[in-house]
Amino acid sequence: xxxxxxxxxxxxxxxxxxxxxxxxFGALMTGERGIAPIGLFDPGDVRSKLVGExxxxxxxxxxxxxxxxxxxxxxxxxxxxxxxxxxxRLPHGARxxxxxxxTTGGMFETEDLLSSPDQLAxxxxxxxxxxxxxxxxxxxxxxxxxVGGVVRSRSICSACSGxxxxxxxxxxxxxxxxxxxxxxxxxxxxxxLTVLGFNALxxxxxxxxxxxDRARAGLNLGEGAAVLVLEREQAALERGADVxxxxxxxxxxxxxxxxxxxxxxxxxxxxxxxxxxxxxxLAPEAVGYVNAHGTGTQxxxxxEARALREVLGPASAASVSSSKAQIGHCLGAAxxxxxxxxxxxxxxxxxxxxxxxxxxxxxxxxxxxGRGRPQAVGAALSSSFGFGGMSCVxxxxxxxxxxxxxxxxxxxxxxxxxxVLEAGDQPEQSLDPERSRRFDRGSAQAAAGAxxxxxxxxxxxxxxxxxxxxxxxxxxxxxxERGRERGAxxxxxxxxxxxxxxxxxxxxxxxxxxxxxxxxxxxLAQSGDAAFAxxxxxxxxxxxxxxxxxxxxxxxxxxxxxxGPLLNxxxxxxxxxxxxxxxxxGCLPAREHERPLAEVRERYAGKLVTLAGLPELRPxxxxxxxxxxxxxxxxxxxxxxxxxxxANVAVHDLSLEYRHHEALGAQALAVAAERLxxxxxxxxxxxxxxDGKYMAVLLGxxxxxxx
Amino acid sequence: MSEDLSALKARIKxxxxxxxxxxxxxxADIDDAAPLFGEGLGLDSLDALxxxxxxxxxxxxxxxxxxxGREVFASVNAIAEFLVKVAAPGAG
Numbered sequence: 068x069x070x071x072x073x074x075x076x077x078x079x080x081x082x083x084x085x086x087x088x089x090x091x092f093g094a095l096m097t098g099e100r101g102i103a104p105i106g107l108f109d110p111g112d113v114r115s116k117l118v119g120e121x122x123x124x125x126x127x128x129x130x131x132x133x134x135x136x137x138x139x140x141x142x143x144x145x146x147x148x149x150x151x152x153x154x155x156r157l158p159h160g161a162r163x164x165x166x167x168x169x170t171t172g173g174m175f176e177t178e179d180l181l182s183s184p185d186q187l188a189x190x191x192x193x194x195x196x197x198x199x200x201x202x203x204x205x206x207x208x209x210x211x212x213x214v215g216g217v218v219r220s221r222s223i224c225s226a227c228s229g230x231x232x233x234x235x236x237x238x239x240x241x242x243x244x245x246x247x248x249x250x251x252x253x254x255x256x257x258x259x260l261t262v263l264g265f266n267a268l269x270x271x272x273x274x275x276x277x278x279x280d281r282a283r284a285g286l287n288l289g290e291g292a293a294v295l296v297l298e299r300e301q302a303a304l305e306r307g308a309d310v311x312x313x314x315x316x317x318x319x320x321x322x323x324x325x326x327x328x329x330x331x332x333x334x335x336x337x338x339x340x341x342x343x344x345x346x347x348x349l350a351p352e353a354v355g356y357v358n359a360h361g362t363g364t365q366x367x368x369x370x371e372a373r374a375l376r377e378v379l380g381p382a383s384a385a386s387v388s389s390s391k392a393q394i395g396h397c398l399g400a401a402x403x404x405x406x407x408x409x410x411x412x413x414x415x416x417x418x419x420x421x422x423x424x425x426x427x428x429x430x431x432x433x434x435x436x437g438r439g440r441p442q443a444v445g446a447a448l449s450s451s452f453g454f455g456g457m458s459c460v461x462x463x464x465x466x467x468x469x470x471x472x473x474x475x476x477x478x479x480x481x482x483x484x485x486x487v488l489e490a491g492d493q494p495e496q497s498l499d500p501e502r503s504r505r506f507d508r509g510s511a512q513a514a515a516g517a518x519x520x521x522x523x524x525x526x527x528x529x530x531x532x533x534x535x536x537x538x539x540x541x542x543x544x545x546x547x548e549r550g551r552e553r554g555a556x557x558x559x560x561x562x563x564x565x566x567x568x569x570x571x572x573x574x575x576x577x578x579x580x581x582x583x584x585x586x587x588x589x590x591l592a593q594s595g596d597a598a599f600a601x602x603x604x605x606x607x608x609x610x611x612x613x614x615x616x617x618x619x620x621x622x623x624x625x626x627x628x629x630x631g632p633l634l635n636x637x638x639x640x641x642x643x644x645x646x647x648x649x650x651x652x653g654c655l656p657a658r659e660h661e662r663p664l665a666e667v668r669e670r671y672a673g674k675l676v677t678l679a680g681l682p683e684l685r686p687x688x689x690x691x692x693x694x695x696x697x698x699x700x701x702x703x704x705x706x707x708x709x710x711x712x713x714a715n716v717a718v719h720d721l722s723l724e725y726r727h728h729e730a731l732g733a734q735a736l737a738v739a740a741e742r743l744x745x746x747x748x749x750x751x752x753x754x755x756x757x758d759g760k761y762m763a764v765l766l767g768x769x770x771x772x773x774x
Numbered sequence: 775m776s777e778d779l780s781a782l783k784a785r786i787k788x789x790x791x792x793x794x795x796x797x798x799x800x801x802a803d804i805d806d807a808a809p810l811f812g813e814g815l816g817l818d819s820l821d822a823l824x825x826x827x828x829x830x831x832x833x834x835x836x837x838x839x840x841x842x843g844r845e846v847f848a849s850v851n852a853i854a855e856f857l858v859k860v861a862a863p864g865a866g
Contacts, residue, residue: 267823267827268820268823269823269839325818325820326820327820328818328819328820500797500798501796501797501798501816504794504795504796504797505795553831556827556830557827557830557831558827559793559824559827560820560823560824560827561793561794561820561821561823561824564820
């Protein structure tokens with residue numbers, strides 16, 4: 068595979084400071100603060116009502132048609148996407164990818180619909196169906212409708228770093244040539260859940276927040292969206308695009324330390340910063356600007372300042388600032404918003420300030436105080452550290468920087484272990500009761516599944532990419548009800564970290580000690596297939612060496628009742644089941660004690676194409692040694708299959724074996740790998756289809772002869 | 775506070791067990807004098823927040839934040855002492 072340099076050629080931004088990139092960046096430079104008492108809803112008796120709210124944004128104005136239930140998050144995502152694509156001047160007919168980080172999706176609107184758990188029974192059918200509009204992945208289809216030409220989409224949740232990890236996924240798609248352009252970013256709207264939750268954690272500053280200041284007392288929440296247009300260098304140069312900056316490096320890892328607290332020494336964060344620099348072939352002295360995570364909390368800022376000082380060195384001329392004092396902490400969108408601001412700093416030669424910072428706690432960093440200032444920036448970093456220690460650092464460089472040397476290896480990806488958790492399994496029973504004491508079923512599935520695939524193998528460099536469609540809706544509604552009934556002071560703080568959709572991934576990584584890239588992927592019925600594809604991308608791009616991937620589908624009264632039948636059932640009356648499936652993936656060569664079960668030969672994904680037309684899907688060399696393993700499959704998928712070159716191959720339909728749920732695709736991958744490992748098969752086409760969108764993986768027996 | 779000290783401590787232990795999801799543990803497993811955080815029960819600062827909320831809900835008493843709060847949560851004995859002291863003037 069040729070080396071692929073990634074260009075940023077468009078930026079769109081919606082924040083409390085403005086609804087375009089120019090407005091936001093201009094206001095940011097003056098030191099203006101978009102933080103004010105919340106107007107969106109009454110937050111009750113909370114210690115701080117100050118937030119970075121996007122005002123004057125009406126979801127209805129952005130919605131494509133009147134009946135489309137746009138959440139505020141959707142509206143911000145679409146607004147940012149339209150700005151970014153306009154700036155990049157995307158050519159007609161281009162194949163686009165969309166990848167967005169987020170945590171809350173349509174939570175604000177869901178809170179209105181389900182203001183108590185028993186209200187579900189009282190909702191009209193139409194209102195209940197409206198709930199389907201609000202899962203985390205909803206913004207993807209809104210953006211796809213608005214821009215057109217989208218052939219890949221993915222939703223990423225890793226608490227507060229998802230918007231940054233989205234850019235890593237984008238780079239992988241571009242390197243593989245799956246798409247011509249990617250709209251990568253994040254969107255997250257304010258809601259009662261996050262306001263109550265961060266209040267309960269005591270994490271909010273009653274005053275305007277003061278990142279890195281000796282007197283800092285917490286964060287201010289914010290909301291917003293950012294979308295960046297990424298493309299391959301060659302395409303950008305050929306079409307004469309204005310390159311704003313290059314995305315030359317990135318690193319994704321987890322701390323496996325604690326579900327809310329960062330590892331205090333900053334050693335893990337420092338390692339991540341170094342990995343991103345090394346991938347970009349940048350020396351620490353080359354860094355001119357760092358847009359820090361800088362939340363304003365005691366723990367994050369102390370840890371981060373130490374890590375930056377250590378990595379940049381005492382003689383560093385790098386300016387450092389956090390934008391959160393002006394726009395708030397935008398959670399799942401923060402990583403994308405701050406990446407966009409970093410790109411603008413590099414492109415314009417201007418570095419924004421840390422508002423509210425007057426007395427830095429740690430000496431040795433060049434904080435930008437008061438107002439922004441002009442400064443040529445050759446290279447810049449943007450760092451994001453999420454709950455559960457899920458972190459990402461991005462390295463951008465100036466358009467004039469010559470291309471750094473790039474590794475061009477394309478490793479062979481193999482399945483090293485596989486396991487299926489069936490409906491009757493009690494994953495909790497295999498876990499240490501003390502270390503898993505706050506786990507819900509989803510977290511227990513994730514931890515038990517990861518542990519089963521790990522066995523004796525090393526965990527230090529292993530990541531976890533977990534498919535999860537909904538998060539724990541039942542637990543979330545119970546938490547909100549407590550807030551309504553007992554007031555903000557009496558919501559249970561320890562519950563809150565478990566309500567973000569990435570909590571099972573974070574919990575499992577802490578439990579199993581996984582310090583590779585850890586995050587959740589959300590794509591409704593195809594969540595497991597999507598997670599598998601992303602895990603393969605991380606391995607091929609050298610972002611990880613070993614990755615556990617899979618999907619969880621825990622029972623959830625609200626999901627079962629409302630969303631399950633609508634999303635999973637081909638006909639009425641099919642109940643949603645539960646289960647999970649996991650594989651552990653790695654690159655060849657296999658390590659000692661590793662016995663690969665199968666090799667990932669091809670990956671396909673497509674929308675509105677017949678299987679017969681999937682690129683390069685040739686019939687298996689020996690039909691009698693091959694099998695199609697169906698994960699999520701509707702009648703249309705089976706009809707497509709019967710018209711494809713695999714029509715005469717035996718079908719193993721998991722939906723007949725297990726009840727319908729969002730982890731079927733992950734289970735199908737695990738079952739296929741297990742059967743290949745037992746030499747029952749030589750080839751397996753693992754296929755999931757939903758709404759005319761197909762994902763397929765061709766697994767083959769391991770052969771040393773073939774390339 | 776009219777209830778005697780051992781009944782109060784039992785209520786505190788029940789709060790600990792229920793609020794902190796201490797699966798498989800019973801009141802007998804919690805030593806009145808043993809430290810609750812770090813060593814001992816192995817609780818962390820997220821548990822401390824949860825415990826502060828639970829004490830406010832169950833005993834109607836707000837636990838101070840910061841160092842003073844940490845002293846209150848040193849052990850079951852310390853929590854009991856704090857509740858007795860705060861509740862002394864007429865509260866019940």
